[in-house]
Amino acid sequence: MVALIKNSQNLEVWKVLESVKDPEIDTVSIVDLGMVEKVEVEAEQIKVTLLPTFLGCPALEIIRTNTKNAVMGLSFAKNVEVEFIFSPPWTSDRVTENGKKGLKEFGIAAPPRHLEEDGSWHVDCPYCDSTYVTMENIFGPTACRSILYCKSCKTPFEAMKPVSTIM
Amino acid sequence: MSNVEKMMSTEEKKAVETLLFQLADDDFLFSYCGSEWLGLAPHIEEDVASSSITQDSMGHAAMYYKLLEDLGLGKADDLAHLRPAEERKNSVLTERINGDGYYMDTPQYDWAYTVVRSYFYTQAKRAKINSLKESTFEPLREVAVKASMELYYHVMHWKLWFEQLLSSTEEAKAKMISAIELVVADIGDLFSYGEQKELIERFGLIDSEEKIQNAWLEALRPTFEKLKLDLPIVPEPKLNGRNGQHTDELQAAIDTLSEVYRLDTATNW
Numbered sequence A: 001m002v003a004l005i006k007n008s009q010n011l012e013v014w015k016v017l018e019s020v021k022d023p024e025i026d027t028v029s030i031v032d033l034g035m036v037e038k039v040e041v042e043a044e045q046i047k048v049t050l051l052p053t054f055l056g057c058p059a060l061e062i063i064r065t066n067t068k069n070a071v072m073g074l075s076f077a078k079n080v081e082v083e084f085i086f087s088p089p090w091t092s093d094r095v096t097e098n099g100k101k102g103l104k105e106f107g108i109a110a111p112p113r114h115l116e117e118d119g120s121w122h123v124d125c126p127y128c129d130s131t132y133v134t135m136e137n138i139f140g141p142t143a144c145r146s147i148l149y150c151k152s153c154k155t156p157f158e159a160m161k162p163v164s165t166i167m
Numbered sequence B: 001m002s003n004v005e006k007m008m009s010t011e012e013k014k015a016v017e018t019l020l021f022q023l024a025d026d027d028f029l030f031s032y033c034g035s036e037w038l039g040l041a042p043h044i045e046e047d048v049a050s051s052s053i054t055q056d057s058m059g060h061a062a063m064y065y066k067l068l069e070d071l072g073l074g075k076a077d078d079l080a081h082l083r084p085a086e087e088r089k090n091s092v093l094t095e096r097i098n099g100d101g102y103y104m105d106t107p108q109y110d111w112a113y114t115v116v117r118s119y120f121y122t123q124a125k126r127a128k129i130n131s132l133k134e135s136t137f138e139p140l141r142e143v144a145v146k147a148s149m150e151l152y153y154h155v156m157h158w159k160l161w162f163e164q165l166l167s168s169t170e171e172a173k174a175k176m177i178s179a180i181e182l183v184v185a186d187i188g189d190l191f192s193y194g195e196q197k198e199l200i201e202r203f204g205l206i207d208s209e210e211k212i213q214n215a216w217l218e219a220l221r222p223t224f225e226k227l228k229l230d231l232p233i234v235p236e237p238k239l240n241g242r243n244g245q246h247t248d249e250l251q252a253a254i255d256t257l258s259e260v261y262r263l264d265t266a267t268n269w
C-alpha cells in the first residue's frame, strides 16, 4: 500500500514537471527536453535530479526555481530539493518525440540524430520542411542552438545542436 | 565527505587539488579574456559564437571550482574571485591581455592573437579532456565526458578561423605569423603540472606532460601541413604559472573581474 502511494506520488511529480517549460521556449517542458533524470519521493521529502543541457547555461537557476515552485504546489510536498548532476551527461537524443514537436512549433529544428564523419549535420527547415538550408552560425543565441537559413522559404531559423558522448 | 575523498591519501588529495586548480584557473582566465571581446568581435555572428564559447568555458571553470568546493577548499565563487595572483595556477598564456587599450575606453584588441591563442589553447584542452576521460579520479572523468561535447564545437570554430586567416591576404598572414610567435613564447607552462608533476602523474589523474604535449602537436599537424607551416616548438617556460609565477597582466585581470563580486560577497550575482 505504502509503495503504491509512493508510486502514484512519483507519477504526480513527473506530471507536474511537464508544466515546467524551458524559460526561453515555452512549447517544451524540461521532461520533453530529457533534462529530468530522477524523481524520488520519500515521505514529505521530494528530490528532483536534473541534467543541464550545457554547463554554462545561465537559465539553470531559473529552471531550478521553477521546478521547485511547481513541485511545492503538490499537496503532499513539504520539502523539495532540486539537484543538477552532469553524469550521466545530457545528450540531444534525450529529447522526446513530444519535445521535437514542441521545438518545431516554436520554429526550432530538433537536434539531428545522425552526424557525418566530418562532424557536420543536417536538419530540415522547421517552417516549410525544405531540405535546402545552409548553416549560418553553429553558435546560436544560446549555448544549445545553432542558426541556419532556409533557402526555400527564405527564413532564418534555429536548430538544437546535436551533442553526444562520441564527441 | 564523499566516499572518493575518504579513500584518498593526503598525497593523492594534494595532487587532485593541484590539478583541479590548474584546470579551473586556466578556463576561468581564458574565459575572462574571451568575455572582453563581447561587442567587439569582427562581426555580429562572431560576437554570438565567441560569447557562446566563452560562456561554455566559464561553465567548465565553475565545475572545477565546484569540485574543489566539494573537497572542502572553500566556496566555488570565492575560489574564482578572491584568490590573490600568487596563488593562481593558470598558464601565463591565459592571463595575457587581448591587446592595447581598455575595454571601457578605446580597446585595440588583436583578433589574430585571439584566434591563435584560442585555437592552441582549445586544442590543448582537448588533449587534456581526452586524457581526463580515463582519470583515476571519478568526478574528473564525469566532467570530462560532459565538457568534451561542448569542446568539440569550440575546436571546430577556432580551427576554421586559424585556417582561413592563414589562407587569406598577405597582411592577415603576417599578423597571424607574429601572433603565433607571441603565443608559442608563452605556451611552455600550458603543458606543465609545475611542482606537483610527479604526484599528479603518479596517481594517474591525467597523462604525463609529454604525452599531452605530443597529443597536442599531433592534433595540430594536419592543419599545419595543409598551411605549409612548421609545427611550433614548445619552449621551456620562462614563468611557470603552475607554480604561481605570473605577469602583472594577471593582477590587472583579477582586479577587474572580481570588482563586482568584492562589493558584496554574500549576494547572488
Ligand SMILES: [Zn+2]
Pocket: A125, A126, A127, A128, A129, A130, A150, A151, A152, A153, A154, A155
Ligand atoms: Zn523553409
